[in-house]
Amino acid sequence: MEGVIDSVTRDLLTRSPGFDWVVTEFVRVVDARLPPRVFHKHCPELQAEGAPVTPSGVPVALQLLGSDPEALAANARQALRLGATGLDLNFGCPAKMVNRHDGGASLLRDPRRVHAAVAAVHAAVGDEIPVTAKIRLGFADRRLALACALATEDAGARRLVVHGRTRDEGYRPPAHWEWIGRIRQRLSIPVVANGDIWTLEDYWKARTLSGCRDVMLGRGALADPRLAARIRHWQATGERLPETPWGVRAAILADFAALQRSTLPDRVVTSLLKQWLSHMRQRDDEAARRFQALKRITDLDTLLEGLATTPAEPAAGMTASPALTV
Ligand SMILES: Cc1cc2nc3c(=O)[nH]c(=O)nc-3n(C[C@H](O)[C@H](O)[C@H](O)COP(=O)(O)O)c2cc1C
Secondary structure, three states, rough: OOOOOOOOHHHHOOOOOOOEEEEOOOOOOOOOOOOHHHHHHHHHHOOOOOEEOOOOOEEEEEEEEEOOHHHHHHHHHHHOOOOOOOOOEEEEEOOOOHHHHHHHHHHOOOOHHHHHHHHHHHHHHHHOEEEEEEEEEOOOOOOOHHHHHHHHHOOOOOOOEOOOOOOOOOOOOOOHHHHHHHHHOOOOEEEEEEEOOOOOHHHHHHHHOOOOHHHHEOHHHHHHOOHHHHHHHHHHHOOHHHHHHHHHHHHHHHHHHHHHOOOHHHHHHHHHHHHHHHOOOOOOOHHHHHHHHHOOOOOOOHHHHHHHOOOOOOHHHHOOOHHHHH
């Protein structure tokens, strides 16, 4: 997820079991072949020995976003040369800026363009590495949902993730899991259900209504970093673990800051940390309280102190002095 799930976050999310694979933030392809540094920035895992995996061994697919088949193909070849072992094509991004420049979900208005993009990338890398795609149910409406899905399969995609909303629906609930099921019934490649899976119950409903064996987690994995592990545990044992307690979340946030701090300036880490805390507050009252109390803190150490204290013992910085407010 762009601006959210970088290599550090991928590392932290995959430290507990549950994820079978993860995807990078999208690499924006316009017309030129991009230099290796762009791929390495999005996917530092490419620089390690062997196939790109998280430190705990979960495969990392590299995502491309673009509309020009030739440019996508050139960048797919570049990614392959740099060691990518999975390429995912983004046809779901709803951002106005991206759509205005003819990328992401804007291609869903014409299944032939979806086909051309997937076919070009597939031809560029052959069957050496799998090409996968991610779509929404359409741009303004769902009329072309099936045609777009079939286009990805026909052009050589080996798996399709479907976010159960149109572009115009943005992130407004509900995600239409039953629509994902209609697509699944018509395709032979695996279809993965995505959208609004926040809890074990959501996971169950999404699987039941879509009929998909696999789901993709987005915001739900940030809101509860152990959601995938809780799903896996439920599958394996039938036991429902409760939502991840604040203590575990606070430890993850502390690790996140420590890892990010080794490469990024404190002010950037501060804002990334608040961003993740803000995702967590959707599912955790303590995270919501902390976010409220700490949102104006600009000093990273004060923020970390505020996250580390027990609920009964507010840190000095939690009542922000004017000097610390933005
Ligand atoms: C901030 C943000 C950034 C995202 N970036 C990407 C991206 O780079 N590539 C992609 O395929 N989807 C991206 N998405 C969409 C998510 O992968 C997912 O399809 C969507 O959020 C619905 O799933 P969820 O309800 O589980 O979050 C992004 C979503 C958000 C909220």
